[in-house]
């Protein structure tokens with residue numbers, strides 16, 4: 001990929017990318033020295049996408065108000081999975097939620113209840129349901145692994161969005 005193409009792709013698809021893909025792309029952009037110069041503009045190199053401003057935005061995001069319960073601070077980003085079976089098929093949905101730890105646990109709990117009730121009733125559901133429940137449980141029990149990466153991506157996309 002040429003640098004020009006890469007930059008266009010970055011601008012166009014950044015928000016729709018899977019977090020893993022976006023991280024790879026960011027690393028690639030950083031390596032080619034594009035992040036500061038072409039996306040932020042040379043004069044904004046320091047103020048826009050310096051590590052410092054990203055950290056600042058990240059702290060701001062983490063301390064912001066939970067959209068679900070309005071409590072301030074303790075914000076995490078987490079993917080919540082659920083599975084529902086239909087006769088021969090199973091539909092797995094994944095929702096990204098940004099909210100406080102309590103609400104994130106609550107959402108994981110609800111999605112797991114739905115899955116435990118409605119996930120099993122198809123042949124693929126028999127295999128998919130324990131996997132969905134397992135991934136939700138891991139997030140519930142551990143301290144939301146990967147949350148910082150997700151919030152960091154949001155921080156970066158907000159910083160680049162305001163920079164036009």
Ligand SMILES: [Zn+2]
Nearest residue numbers: 066069100103
């Ligand atoms: Zn909340």
